[in-house]
Amino acid sequence: MDWGRGQGEGAKRKDALMRAAVLHSAVPPEAPPDEKDVLIQARCIGEALERLGWDVVFLPFHSDLGTMRQTLRRMGPDVVVNLVETVEGSGRLGHTAPALLDAEGIPYTGCPTEAVFCTSHKVLAKKYLTAWGVPTPAWFAPEDEPPPPWARKTLVIVKPVWEDASVGIDQEAVVSMADPEAWDRAVRRARNRFGPAGFFAERFIDGREFNLALLARRGGVDVLPVAEMCFEGFGPDRHRIVDYEAKWAEGSFAERHTVRSFSRAQEDGLLVERLSALARRCWDLFGLRGYARIDFRVDEDGRPWLLEVNANPCLSPDAGFMAAARQAGLDMDAVVHRLVEDASAPRPSRPNPVETPAVCEQETSYSADAAALSGLMLRTHLRPSDDEAVERITAETGFFNGEEIAVARDLARQSLSLGAAASGYFFILAEHDGRVVGYTCYGPIWGTAGRFDLYWIVVEPAWQGRGIGKILLHAAEEAIRCAGGRRVYVETSSRPLYEPTRQFYLHAGFAQVASLPDFYAPNDHKMIYCKTLGAAS
Known part of the structure; x- marks a missing residue:
């Protein structure tokens, strides 16, 4: 290249x-x-x-x-x-x-004003990532809200909202809330240094860490060779993080034993492809320019989690960006030439991230003509009892066996526990007079560019035939569009029982793209449908 x-x-x-x-x-x-x-x-x-x-x-x-x-x-x-x-x-x-x-x-x-602001404010960036369906670890603000249930069951890392370069990050920033003394100490240190609104707590992903450097080129962007940060000789008493000591304390244990490897990362070709696709998506969604670095953790199940989007990262010769550039055969002159060339090119008109429509997190009413649907509400944030509602509605349809019902319930529980973006399961629920009468569940297909799965659309039998399924489908398509999705895939059975389901998707603009014979059982084929979405309205 x-x-x-x-x-x-x-x-x-x-x-x-x-x-x-x-x-x-x-x-x-x-x-x-x-x-x-x-x-x-x-x-x-x-x-x-x-x-x-x-x-x-x-x-x-x-x-x-x-x-x-x-x-x-x-x-x-x-x-x-x-x-x-x-x-x-x-x-x-x-x-x-x-x-x-x-x-x-x-x-x-480098990056424009809006991108610098939105990515520098780590909590704001995480809100956009969540709305866009990009997996990022769950978080909360200790000064503004009580710890959510998930935070009491795992390690968290206390981080500053605004600062980069691992400022404020050390071994004591990773704590368990089961240790009240350590938790209080971490919060007190962050509050004293960064102010009451200047820090947050994020679920700690104990796994591998990757840095992806992106450099603009004429007409596009290149993802430079991917680096993995290897923590050599870290024992059980030391958290595997790139903390301030690792970056800035020359000669320290952390600095000497936190090693950047390009060869190890390249051994995981499929994972690198998934990370690169997510990085390119962030480049487009945040409207990045010039150069950027995006940091990921990958958990023990191989799931990527985006930690930070670094607009205008460090360009010192020993920094990660220039190390990736050298792996690509680029010296400092070549990188600077590319940056200056990009700066002189016309800046394309693109949505400001602040104005980009996102998945609604509040309850919204749906205006319908039918009197029977007056008062119908759609909401996208799950409540603790919604897993039971999902289980109830799925069972009442009579379409699904016990294992399938359990899957629907477990998806809701994962979304409740980890958050929608982290779990990959986004729900939209239809409510009438406070009762959940239908739901849809969708999520991004990891490692693809703008492809989503529509997992479920289920309506309570007493409310079927009133257009609620169409309302939920429309809401899901709009949310997917706003998250950068361009194609939606749905799978269903070939059994006669599912003929109305297949017709529902065909009438909604889906086309059958594949059939997998005997997938579910003999003579029960998997039918795959796809719909291409237009630009977000």
Whole structure:
């Protein structure tokens, strides 16, 4: 693959007077190593720009936007390399740098303002990931809500909302709520350092960790070779995490024994394909540009969980992004050339993540013409008793055996326990006067681009024939569309009992795409139907 120009060959600009400003966080002398690292990035990128024929100036960014505006106008850069991650030591204001550049109409490298803001706020990013059907570990805000049931049964990791570079992450951040002293200590430390609204608790995924670096190219994006973070010699008393010590405490046990491996990751081809598909989807959904890094954990069952979307990750020579670039045959000059080329290209119009429609998490009324359906409500958040309602309705239809009924109930329980995005099972329930009278369940097909399974549409027998099935199907299709889904698959039986079901899907625009003979039993074939969805309305 042609990843880009290497060693600066043929990459010089015709006009050597073109000016590039390297905009970076202002770093005081007493700053910790995670903040000082941006100065290394700025120096290396500045040297690359000079080799590429640019006139380079450096500009520390601070919170006095009026002065920053005047300085930028005086410098008159043709492009800005935006390396701002923190402002006055806080990640909370990192998005103000691209916002100022947008206001001034100056082209800049990397992600746009909206993407920087939405991905920097980790809880906000997780809300969007959940709405879009991307698996991310369940979480809660200890200061705002009581711990959910799942949090009392597993380890959690206490993380800052805004900070990157593993700031605030150490071995004591991973705790069990069964140990009240450790839990209180972790919460107290986070509160004192980041403020009451500046931290959250996330379900800890004890598994493998992968980093996926993405780099823009003309007309698209490349996923660079995938890295796995290997925790060598970690005993049972040490959590397998890339904490602050592993990144910044040179010579420490964690730094020496947390090893990046590209060869090991490549041995799992199918898993790498699944992770790459999820990474590309996030690139599109968040409207990322230039470059990004997306971090995953993979649990013991092989399920991927997206931890963070890192817009404009570190470009220091020893950082993970540049390590992946070198695996792809790209040196610093080639990466910088790609970033500057992308910055100069027209920015396509795409939905702002803040405005992108998502799966509704509140109760909404459905306006129907039939008087019998007045008061019908649809909701997408499960309540603790909904697994019983799902079991009851499924059994009452008379269509399903005991094993199938148990499967429907267990899907609801998994969604309740782990959350919809984490479990992969999204429910929409139809209620009338507080009683659940129907439901549908759907979820993304892992490792695919915009493909979803529609697992169930079930309506209580007394409410069948009133259009509730069509309402639920329409709601599911809209939710799938909003989550980036483009094709929906449904499976059913070939038995005569299911003829109305097959006709229901055919009349709804599905087409039969396959038949698996004798799948369920002799002479009971699996019938597979598919529908292609249009753009979200």
